Amino acid sequence: MRLIHQRTPGVPVTSLSLLLPGTGACRDPEPRQGLTRLLLRLLFTGAGGLSNTELNGRLERLGATMGHGLGSDHVALRLTTLSDNLDAALELFLLTLHEPAFAEEEYHRLQAELVSGWRTEREESKQLRAYEVYARTLYRGAPTGYQADGLEAGLRATTVAEARAHYPRLFGQGEPILAVLSDLSREEVARRVGERLKLPPGEPLPPSPWEGFAPEEPPQRRVVIVPEAGTNTDEIFCGAFSAGETDPDWHIHRLIALIFGGDMNSRLFRIIRGENGFSYGASCWYEAGQGRRPRNRVGPFSLYTFPSAEHTARALPLLVSLYEELVAGGVTPEELEQARSALANSHPFLRDTPQKLLGLEIEEALYGVVTDDEATFRAKLEAVTPADVARVLRATHHPERATLVLLGDPARLEPLAAALPGVGQVERVVYP
Amino acid sequence: MELLQEHTLLGQYPVRHYRWPNGLQAFLLHNPISPVAAYLTHYRVGSSAEADHERGLAHFFEHMMFRETARLRDGDFDRIVAECGGVGLNAFTSYDTTAYHVNVPAAALERIIALESDRMVNLRLSPDLIDKERGAVLGEMHMYQDMPSEQLWNTLMAAAFDAHPYRHPVIGYVEQVSAFSQADCTRFYEAHYAPNRAVVVVAGGFDEAAVLALLDAAYGPLAPGAPAVAPVPPDPPWSAARRSEVFHGKISTENLVLGVRTPGMTHPDLPALHLLAGVLTAGRTAPLYQRIVLDGLGTHVSAQVMDVDFQLASPGLFTCEVSLQHGVGAERAEAAIEGVLADLLAGGIPPADFERARNQMRLGFFSGLRTNMSLARMVGGTAVACDDPWFAEAEFEALSRVTPEQVHEVLERYFGSAPRLVVTQRPQAGAS
Numbered sequence: 001m002r003l004i005h006q007r008t009p010g011v012p013v014t015s016l017s018l019l020l021p022g023t024g025a026c027r028d029p030e031p032r033q034g035l036t037r038l039l040l041r042l043l044f045t046g047a048g049g050l051s052n053t054e055l056n057g058r059l060e061r062l063g064a065t066m067g068h069g070l071g072s073d074h075v076a077l078r079l080t081t082l083s084d085n086l087d088a089a090l091e092l093f094l095l096t097l098h099e100p101a102f103a104e105e106e107y108h109r110l111q112a113e114l115v116s117g118w119r120t121e122r123e124e125s126k127q128l129r130a131y132e133v134y135a136r137t138l139y140r141g142a143p144t145g146y147q148a149d150g151l152e153a154g155l156r157a158t159t160v161a162e163a164r165a166h167y168p169r170l171f172g173q174g175e176p177i178l179a180v181l182s183d184l185s186r187e188e189v190a191r192r193v194g195e196r197l198k199l200p201p202g203e204p205l206p207p208s209p210w211e212g213f214a215p216e217e218p219p220q221r222r223v224v225i226v227p228e229a230g231t232n233t234d235e236i237f238c239g240a241f242s243a244g245e246t247d248p249d250w251h252i253h254r255l256i257a258l259i260f261g262g263d264m265n266s267r268l269f270r271i272i273r274g275e276n277g278f279s280y281g282a283s284c285w286y287e288a289g290q291g292r293r294p295r296n297r298v299g300p301f302s303l304y305t306f307p308s309a310e311h312t313a314r315a316l317p318l319l320v321s322l323y324e325e326l327v328a329g330g331v332t333p334e335e336l337e338q339a340r341s342a343l344a345n346s347h348p349f350l351r352d353t354p355q356k357l358l359g360l361e362i363e364e365a366l367y368g369v370v371t372d373d374e375a376t377f378r379a380k381l382e383a384v385t386p387a388d389v390a391r392v393l394r395a396t397h398h399p400e401r402a403t404l405v406l407l408g409d410p411a412r413l414e415p416l417a418a419a420l421p422g423v424g425q426v427e428r429v430v431y432p
Numbered sequence: 433m434e435l436l437q438e439h440t441l442l443g444q445y446p447v448r449h450y451r452w453p454n455g456l457q458a459f460l461l462h463n464p465i466s467p468v469a470a471y472l473t474h475y476r477v478g479s480s481a482e483a484d485h486e487r488g489l490a491h492f493f494e495h496m497m498f499r500e501t502a503r504l505r506d507g508d509f510d511r512i513v514a515e516c517g518g519v520g521l522n523a524f525t526s527y528d529t530t531a532y533h534v535n536v537p538a539a540a541l542e543r544i545i546a547l548e549s550d551r552m553v554n555l556r557l558s559p560d561l562i563d564k565e566r567g568a569v570l571g572e573m574h575m576y577q578d579m580p581s582e583q584l585w586n587t588l589m590a591a592a593f594d595a596h597p598y599r600h601p602v603i604g605y606v607e608q609v610s611a612f613s614q615a616d617c618t619r620f621y622e623a624h625y626a627p628n629r630a631v632v633v634v635a636g637g638f639d640e641a642a643v644l645a646l647l648d649a650a651y652g653p654l655a656p657g658a659p660a661v662a663p664v665p666p667d668p669p670w671s672a673a674r675r676s677e678v679f680h681g682k683i684s685t686e687n688l689v690l691g692v693r694t695p696g697m698t699h700p701d702l703p704a705l706h707l708l709a710g711v712l713t714a715g716r717t718a719p720l721y722q723r724i725v726l727d728g729l730g731t732h733v734s735a736q737v738m739d740v741d742f743q744l745a746s747p748g749l750f751t752c753e754v755s756l757q758h759g760v761g762a763e764r765a766e767a768a769i770e771g772v773l774a775d776l777l778a779g780g781i782p783p784a785d786f787e788r789a790r791n792q793m794r795l796g797f798f799s800g801l802r803t804n805m806s807l808a809r810m811v812g813g814t815a816v817a818c819d820d821p822w823f824a825e826a827e828f829e830a831l832s833r834v835t836p837e838q839v840h841e842v843l844e845r846y847f848g849s850a851p852r853l854v855v856t857q858r859p860q861a862g863a864s
Contacts, residue, residue, distance in 0.1 A: 009444075010443075013798045013799055052726070053726075056715065056717045060788040060791070061784060061788045062791060065715070080795065080799065087794070110759060112728060113757065116757040119685070120683075120755055121579060123685075132862075161762055182745070230576050232575070232577045233575050264510035265510040273460045277565065277567015280571035308570055310565070321766065338511060341517075344517070346537070347517070348468050349537075352466060
């Protein structure tokens with residue numbers, strides 16, 4: 001097991017993350033999307049003969065909590081505790097890892113809670129509803145197209161036996177990483193935690209049918225309408241597969257994202273919000289850089305805005321035309337210079353807190369993503385010309401093949417979608 | 433300027449508190465491990481200062497602060513901040529304060545100080561830009577209108593307060609926002625934005641003498657403005673229980689908030705009330721969590737004192753909020769809350785629950801102090817809310833002196849026979 005450590009002087013808290021690569025939400029078997037999330041929640045509900053209340057009661061009185069993180073391609077088992085109580089809290093964490101109860105009663109309660117919570121979260125956010133449809137459409141059924149919390153149907157269908165059977169598979173994949181943020185020194189953490197943290201035996205996961213999957217993109221633009229009447233704003237996502245974080249031109253991609261829709265000074269924000277007042281926000285990003293998708297694989301470049309319904313007729317074609325103009329016309333020397341300054345001068349914020357330093361080490365360990373030091377990064381940025389940006393845009397951006405998802409009143413949105421140039425297909429997808 | 437006080441925050445961050453003859457106050461907080469700085473400007477004005485015909489003007493005006501000044505064209509502010517490496521540029525308006533914040537490399541503080549001092553007194557409020565920004569603000573309002581939680585919050589505040597302006601949404605009402613004029617904005621600016629109405633906090637790693645000189649040069653010559661308006665007196669105590677029920681077309685589960693009136697944030701009962709909130713819901717073994725979540729009634733429960741965290745400087749509320757599971761009526765959650773309160777009233781605060789609550793609150797407090805901006809907010813937020821920059825630190829220390837008996841006393845005082853406010857949100861019959 002590899003130990004990664006960052007010290008947080010003056011903050012008497014120790015946070016352990018046991019990272020288990022090669023697992024995660026993308027390894028949920030179909031049609032059990034949500035299995036890993038259910039399993040992880042169940043894990044902390046009793047162990048070693050202690051009930052849920054007994055286990056967590058002891059832990060919470062120590063000023064500690066256990067929990068999890070769930071990525072598309074890894075799992076994190078977490079313990080956070082007041083450092084004074086590290087030894088006692090770790091004892092309970094180890095008990096949980098080695099002797100989980102996986103009680104049937106807890107399972108059924110949790111299942112009902114998660115199903116209900118899954119639905120409530122989506123009812124609160126139509127942005128999430130639209131984004132889910134967008135990601136599933138882009139990834140065409142591949143597990144990377146689902147949110148880490150799974151599907152309502154998957155959560156309902158999963159059984160406690162399946163959860164129990166999946167547990168050893170969390171430990172049977174890549175080399176575990178122990179990431180620690182603490183006021184204690186690395187040596188002390190290694191002695192008090194690293195030496196005691198033995199993992200349960202693991203089992204291999206069956207091969208994923210999606211390994212190496214590369215989504216086939218449509219020959220021309222497609223639009224998916226998610227019909228919802230009575231909304232005050234519409235949701236618009238637009239994007240196509242573009243690049244991953246291990247791309248040698250990743251620094252140029254970062255410049256593109258910043259210039260086009262990365263902050264308040266970007267084209268999308270300035271034109272859609274600042275000059276026209278169509279929407280409260282407009283932005284873009286590379287999915288690989290967001291952590292929702294594997295960072296080291298090619299992922300979509302996404303545009304997003306949510307205009308007031310009365311402005312959608314103008315905001316939608318404007319968004320698409322701005323993307324086309326970017327790819328066709330590139331960026332101006334002035335824009336490039338501003339973005340270069342912004343990225344280079346903000347570089348210290350990649351490393352300004354112990355948490356961020358730990359995060360960079362985790363990314364390197366999980367994905368092989370190495371973040372340049374400031375001097376190297378500045379030199380790379382200095383060398384970028386508008387012609388380089390144009391080359392990367394032409395090679396990796398395809399607005400003519402973009403997928404658009406529009407959530408709102410279909411009677412209003414369908415004519416707008418049909419009027420967009422180059423649209424080959426308009427379909428309706430009712431959010432389940 | 434005058435050095436008012438030197439203080440070591442949390443025993444590790446030296447802070448110097450300065451005041452200028454024009455009334456500006458500034459706090460320079462040194463974080464020895466940080467290579468960057470947070471710059472936070474709190475103004476002593478929020479939506480509580482608005483007249484009845486201008487609800488939402490404080491927030492609308494906050495948007496205008498990012499536009500044009502006598503020295504800068506529209507767009508220059510965002511561009512300059514980005515170019516010098518600023519990240520997280522944003523602002524928020526609440527009931528009693530408006531705050532502007534950004535993180536910058538220390539070398540960029542000179543430019544940020546110039547920008548912030550410029551817009552404090554030199555803003556240009558052209559009708560054209562007001563109209564453009566109105567679109568963005570209305571877009572923000574429309575976005576919130578589509579969120580069920582916003583309806584619940586607005587209903588709660590309107591039911592809890594009678595004459596006090598907390599009853600109105602900070603963001604205001606569409607009809608009024610649609611009509612804000614150049615004269616309205618100019619009047620608001622002249623009445624509320626001036627050095628004597630502002631508190632500046634610079635937190636991080638920087639040359640303090642140099643930054644102090646920059647602040648002095650930029651802000652020192654500015655003329656003071658009108659004094660702060662007197663706070664609106666609190667409503668009289670509730671004479672009877674209150675109930676409010678709303679329906680929403682986009683939800684399938686019910687929500688409930690049960691609250692009682694509590695005194696202002698500086699009242700000596702507040703630390704014990706915070707601990708009471710922790711006793712009720714901090715952790716999976718908290719009695720309300722058990723009765724609501726573990727017993728399968730709901731997916732979420734929280735209890736909190738709505739004071740400075742909610743930017744309520746005046747008398748506030750103690751609330752218990754529940755998200756129900758599918759098919760469970762809000763009445764069952766209300767009965768469960770009352771049952772837990774009755775048990776605690778009759779039996780006292782169990783020592784294990786008290787210990788859990790206190791340690792969980794310690795864990796939460798320390799875990800929340802990991803960035804320069806969180807330290808800056810800790811100082812600046814209470815400097816404007818109650819004229820005590822060390823208030824949050826003192827409150828935290830006070831938690832360690834609270835006894836279980838004192839928690840029981842406040843439980844009796846505020847819940848014993850006090851009238852309740854109960855707000856329920858239910859699915860609209862027949863809606864999808």
